[in-house]
Amino acid sequence: xxxxxxxxxxxxxxxxxxxxxxxxxxxxxxxxxxxxxxxxxxxxxxxxxxxxxxxxxxxxxxxxxxxxxxxxxxxxxxxxxxxxxxxxxxxxxxxxxxxxxxxxxxxxxxxxxxxxxxxxxxxxxxxxxxxxxxxxxxxxxxxxxxxxxxxxxxxxxxxxxxxxxxxxxxxxxxxxxxxxxxxxxxxxxxxxxxxxxxxxxxxxxxxxxxxxxxxxxxxxxxxxxxxxxxxxxxxxxxxxxxxxxxxxxxxxxxxxxxxxxxxxxxxxxxxxxxxxxxxxxxxxxxxxxxxxxxxxxxxxxxxxxxxxxxxxxxxxxxxxxxxxxxxxxxxxxxxxxxxxxxxxxxxxxxxxxxxxxxxxxxxxxxxxxxxxxxxxxxxxxxxxxxxxxxxxxxxxxxxxxxxxxxxxxxxxxxxxxxxxx
Amino acid sequence: xxxxxxxxxxxxxxxxxxxxxxxxxxxxxxxxxxxxxxxxxxxxxxxxxxxxxxxxxxxxxxxxxxxxxxxxxxxxxxxxxxxxxxxxxxxxxxxxxxxxxxxxxxxxxxxxxxxxxxxxxxxxxxxxxxxxxxxxxxxxxxxxxxxxxxxxxxxxxxxxxxxxxxxxxxxxxxxxxxxxxxxxxxxxxxxxxxxxxxxxxxxxxxxxxxxxxxxxxxxxxxxxxxxxxxxxxxxxxxxxxxxxxxxxxxxxxxxxxxxxxxxxxxxxxxxxxxxxxxxxxxxxxxxxxxxxxxxxxxxxxxxxxxxxxxxxxxxxxxxxxxxxxxxxxxxxxxxxxxxxxxxxxxxxxxxxxxxxxxxxxxxxxxxxxxxxxxxxxxxxxxxxxxxxxx
Numbered sequence: 021x022x023x024x025x026x027x028x029x030x031x032x033x034x035x036x037x038x039x040x041x042x043x044x045x046x047x048x049x050x051x052x053x054x055x056x057x058x059x060x061x062x063x064x065x066x067x068x069x070x071x072x073x074x075x076x077x078x079x080x081x082x083x084x085x086x087x088x089x090x091x092x093x094x095x096x097x098x099x100x101x102x103x104x105x106x107x108x109x110x111x112x113x114x115x116x117x118x119x120x121x122x123x124x125x126x127x128x129x130x131x132x133x134x135x136x137x138x139x140x141x142x143x144x145x146x147x148x149x150x151x152x153x154x155x156x157x158x159x160x161x162x163x164x165x166x167x168x169x170x171x172x173x174x175x176x177x178x179x180x181x182x183x184x185x186x187x188x189x190x191x192x193x194x195x196x197x198x199x200x201x202x203x204x205x206x207x208x209x210x211x212x213x214x215x216x217x218x219x220x221x222x223x224x225x226x227x228x229x230x231x232x233x234x235x236x237x238x239x240x241x242x243x244x245x246x247x248x249x250x251x252x253x254x255x256x257x258x259x260x261x262x263x264x265x266x267x268x269x270x271x272x273x274x275x276x277x278x279x280x281x282x283x284x285x286x287x288x289x290x291x292x293x294x295x296x297x298x299x300x301x302x303x304x305x306x307x308x309x310x311x312x313x314x315x316x317x318x319x320x321x322x323x324x325x326x327x328x329x330x331x332x333x334x335x336x337x338x339x340x341x342x343x344x345x346x347x348x349x350x351x352x353x354x355x356x357x358x359x360x361x362x363x364x365x366x367x368x369x370x371x372x373x374x375x376x377x378x379x380x381x382x383x384x385x386x387x388x389x390x391x392x393x394x395x396x397x398x399x400x401x402x403x404x405x406x407x408x409x410x411x412x413x414x415x416x417x418x419x420x421x422x423x424x425x426x427x428x429x430x431x432x433x434x435x436x437x438x439x440x441x
Numbered sequence: 442x443x444x445x446x447x448x449x450x451x452x453x454x455x456x457x458x459x460x461x462x463x464x465x466x467x468x469x470x471x472x473x474x475x476x477x478x479x480x481x482x483x484x485x486x487x488x489x490x491x492x493x494x495x496x497x498x499x500x501x502x503x504x505x506x507x508x509x510x511x512x513x514x515x516x517x518x519x520x521x522x523x524x525x526x527x528x529x530x531x532x533x534x535x536x537x538x539x540x541x542x543x544x545x546x547x548x549x550x551x552x553x554x555x556x557x558x559x560x561x562x563x564x565x566x567x568x569x570x571x572x573x574x575x576x577x578x579x580x581x582x583x584x585x586x587x588x589x590x591x592x593x594x595x596x597x598x599x600x601x602x603x604x605x606x607x608x609x610x611x612x613x614x615x616x617x618x619x620x621x622x623x624x625x626x627x628x629x630x631x632x633x634x635x636x637x638x639x640x641x642x643x644x645x646x647x648x649x650x651x652x653x654x655x656x657x658x659x660x661x662x663x664x665x666x667x668x669x670x671x672x673x674x675x676x677x678x679x680x681x682x683x684x685x686x687x688x689x690x691x692x693x694x695x696x697x698x699x700x701x702x703x704x705x706x707x708x709x710x711x712x713x714x715x716x717x718x719x720x721x722x723x724x725x726x727x728x729x730x731x732x733x734x735x736x737x738x739x740x741x742x743x744x745x746x747x748x749x750x751x752x753x754x755x756x757x758x759x760x761x762x763x764x765x766x767x768x769x770x771x772x773x774x775x776x777x778x779x780x781x782x783x784x785x786x787x788x789x790x791x792x793x794x795x796x797x798x799x800x801x802x803x804x805x806x807x808x809x810x811x812x813x814x815x816x817x818x819x820x821x822x823x824x825x826x827x828x829x830x831x
Contacts (some may be wrong), residue, residue: 126702168706168757176756180706183762187555198554198791277638318641354612356596363596363701364485366557372643376597376610377651381619392622415635423628431625431632436644 022295023288023310024060034059034314036410039318040441041276042066042308043108043318045330047337048404063308067146067301069107071139076102078342080133087222090131095349095359096342098138102329103345104337113145113304114138115325116275117358119367120268121189123166125360130161130216132225134360137162150268150298151259153191158255161213161226167365170212174236177205182254184365190258192267196243203240204258207249210235265293269303276307278319279371285312318410318440323373324355326441327383331390331433334407338397351386355379375439387433391426402429409437477774478687479726479807480742481577481698483598484720486703487556488746489713490766491794493828494543494779497524501786505753509709509760519543520779528717531725533772539777540728541769542829544803547785548765551750556704556762559747564599566801566820576804577695578603579819580812588654589694591686593679601697606646609654612663613678614685618655661689668733669726676700676724684727688734694812703746707757720744724771741772741830743807745800751792765796768803770829774811780827802826 030038035054039046043066054062079097084090102111118141128134137160144153157163158181164170167181182204186196212234216226230251240249243257258264259394269289273281288310289303296302307313311371322330328348332338349359356379362368402425406412414420414437420428432438492509496502497516516524517533523543525532535541549568553559558570565572577590577600592601592610594627601608611617621629665685671677675696683696700720705712724742731737749766765784784794801824808816810830817823 043614146722168759171759173756178706178755178757178759179761180704183554193555193558201554240547264736318639321640321644354595364556372607372640373596375618375644375647376592376607377647378595378610378612378617380648380651381616381655384619388622389712390722415637416632419628419631427622427625427628430622431628434629435632436641436648439644440640 021288022292022304023285023312025306026311026314029056029058030054030062032281032406033410033412035062035315036406037314037317037440038062038066038308040330040410041313043333044102044112044326045334045441046342047334047408048407051407053168054141059309059314060305063305064165066109066308067305069110071142071143072106074105077101077104078159078345078406081135082223084131085223087129087131087219090222091125091129091134092346092349094125094131094134094138096346098359099325099329099345099349099352101346103332110142112275114141116271117141117145119362119370120271121154121163122362122365122367123162123360124362124365127166128162128360129219130165130222132223132339133161133165133216136160144300146301146304148299148301150264150293150300151256153300154185154254154259155255157189158185158208158251159211159228161216161228164211164213164228165226169208172205172209172211173234174206174209175237176203177209179205181205182208185254185258188366190267191261191263195261195263200242203242203249204254206236206238207240207242207254208251211251230368260297262294265290265298269293272300272303272307274370276304276320277313278383279321280319282312282316288312291301318437320441321371322439322441323368323370323374324352324357324383325359326380327355327439328352328386330438330441331387334403335390335397335399335429336403340397344395348386351382355382383439384434387430391430391433396426399425399429402426403432405432408432409435410440413438459813459826471625475688475694475813476739477811477813478694478696478740479811480683480740481600482696482724482742482744483600483697483699484703484716484744484746485560485699485701486705487559487750487762488716488766489705489709489760489763490614490746491752491784492709492713492750493526493529493717494519494545494767494788495524495526496783498521498522499783499786502752504684505786507754508758509754523779523783526717528714529721531718531721535728535771536727536777540773540775541771541777542775542827543779544768544770544798544827545779545781546765546794546797547745547768547781547800547803548748549799549801552764552793554748554764556747556760561599563745563747563800564602566804573599573602574604574823575600575602576819577697578608580695580808580814581608583819584694586692587650588657588691589693591693592695592697593682593686594697594699598697598699606650609650611658611682611686614658614682617662618659619652630632637649656721658686658689658691661691662686664689665734667730669729671726672719673720674719674723675720677726680723680727681730684730684734684786687731687736687740691773704796705750706761707759709750709754709759713763728771728781738773741770741774741807741811742767743803745803749794752786752789752794753792764790764793768800774831776829776831780829797825799824800826803829806830 071344078091147153169181172178210231213226216224566576595608597607651801750760750763805816805824
């Protein structure tokens with residue numbers, strides 16, 4: 021059963037909820053602009069993003085004087101796009117996909133490879149073909165390097181990418197065997213890249229190549245299909261597997277609906293996924309205008325990046341200097357989410373895992389930095405309670421209203437309500 | 442002691458009252474005594490056991506690994522057949538002093554080659570993967586103190602998850618304190634007191650617990666001066682924080698530290714060599730520090746990884762995911778030596794060594810002999826393993 025649509029036009033709290041989930045939060049005026057609109061129209065409009073980037077981004081990864089510096093600039097440029105860019109939903113999706121098709125800057129030390137990877141995540145953010153998306157990811161130099169398929173050669177297989185393609189990117193654990201992992205690795209032999217290797221070539225652009233001489237052309241059996249399978253076949257079979265619809269749909273529900281998704285709602289999205297042959301955009305449009313989406317309030321613990329970007333967008337996108345923005349990317353790292361560097365190839369588990377004593381303390385410190393210190397932006401008007409908490413009359417309303425501007429904003433930002441989307 | 446007991450009672454009541462948490466906290470606050478500490482070291486990514494404790498007389502080892510085997514001349518000999526990786530040299534004096542133990546051939550039934558499934562098995566001590574709670578979370582429930590075990594580092598591993606909360610994670614003791622601006626104390630407390638449900642209630646609870654934990658650490662931690670020069674690695678920095686918490690007598694029975702990056706599918710030698718150096722240099726400094734602080738008698742370290750690597754190297758001078766591996770332990774309370782027999786490299790299962798010792802037996806030894814707890818209750822069964830404690 022596909023998901024039922026929201027039967028009413030948006031209330032103020034519906035609009036605040038939609039923007040918390042799809043735009044990291046918003047100012048009061050941005051919330052009010054959606055009130056009274058139809059949910060499908062709102063979802064369609066938010067998904068109709070193009071590839072335009074933010075104006076005046078001060079960070080250019082190609083200006084980095086070393087691989088490490090270029091990576092810092094890549095993170096800074098992304099944070100700038102997240103905070104000031106014209107398409108927050110595209111960026112939210114790119115962030116979500118970066119936590120699905122994980123690469124890490126511990127291994128990928130090449131700025132153009134990272135830029136190519138990020139461009140791919142943005143271009144396919146609401147992809148009409150998950151198969152195409154996965155194929156392009158599999159052939160991206162960043163992924164080839166990160167999961168070692170660049171070293172996967174005939175007679176000398178490297179199983180790393182083949183395993184994670186099934187376990188983490190498509191079907192999830194269960195529907196495949198160790199033999200599928202081995203056979204997949206054979207079929208993916210010869211996929212590698214040229215250029216951009218080593219510390220000195222960190223600004224050169226690497227390019228995917230198929231090295232026919234390294235390809236294992238023998239017969240293979242993969243997920244029950246036999247033949248002279250090639251890498252493209254492996255990606256097609258893995259993405260078309262029925263389990264993939266459920267596995268990836270569940271991740272979308274994790275990102276947009278709840279830390280602990282409702283399995284019936286996931287099944288609804290999986291059905292739409294299978295019917296549309298992995299049209300992610302169609303699945304998202306249905307999801308973001310569904311009753312299931314709108315009734316699931318305050319069930320996602322904001323990640324460190326979502327917390328920081330949410331704070332800045334709720335404050336009305338005040339300008340910060342480049343150094344402060346770079347510091348914020350590092351702070352997000354200390355809170356457990358360094359952009360492009362999840363702890364493992366599985367990505368961040370999120371939910372309650374974001375929360376422990378140290379990370380909570382850092383959230384309090386960041387909130388203080390953004391509201392109380394001398395560096396804090398001057399606001400003509402502090403954000404409304406609706407913008408801060410998603411509720412027009414939160415339980416702490418009386419208390420918050422009794423405080424002055426900066427203190428009220430600080431307390432709102434460290435409240436449990438602000439930590440949730 | 443009065444102070445500590447009062448704290449436990451208070452925190453137990455506060456937590457139980459706000460969370461509807463099982464009554465275990467109130468139940469056992471009084472028995473939280475004991476002064477021995479277990480430091481668990483997690484090597485994340487699947488450390489290659491065969492290149493850690495090397496069977497340097499075994500021709501099958503060299504045949505399977507033409508590019509990445511450790512040459513016999515580089516091995517740090519520990520027995521007639523086994524030697525340590527050269528990067529582990531900083532641990533040789535511990536070996537010579539009988540304070541370093543290696544557990545050979547450790548694994549579990551029906552091994553899983555997924556990093557994440559396998560790590561979850563080590564964290565929950567449950568090869569059926571049915572449990573969500575970690576073994577240290579269950580240990581905390583048995584002791585009855587939400588602060589008896591802490592992670593040192595950024596995010597809390599599943600091993601420290603209890604039924605409805607996670608045990609503390611401390612990144613740095615100095616920053617482990619809340620400084621609210623003047624005049625904000627009362628509004629902050631009132632804000633926390635608003636009634637909440639669901640995840641908001643969870644966050645309220647976590648914030649309250651954090652306030653208590655930070656107060657407890659700050660009361661004690663100022664006493665510490667490092668007694669060793671630690672290397673400039675994140676791992677060593679976390680061990681220094683662990684030493685500080687131990688020396689300050691903050692009261693944790695278990696501390697947990699992770700070192701990642703062991704997923705060596707390509708160019709293994711360079712990667713693993715560097716990681717084992719980081720490991721050994723950090724642990725050697727930690728041990729020296731504990732001796733200087735006069736607390737070394739009360740601390741043992743136990744290290745593991747979620748699996749070892751395939752016996753044969755792959756085509757990229759690396760290794761793919763394998764099964765059993767080695768564990769290690771060190772400290773004055775440890776019975777030094779190699780416990781268990783080396784894997785048979787000619788009789789493999791899917792190219793992997795066949796494990797002979799269940800890791801839960803290794804855990805059980807620490808739980809019963811070191812921490813004086815009921816291992817059967819925590820591990821959900823009786824497991825015997827090597828007697829690696831003196």
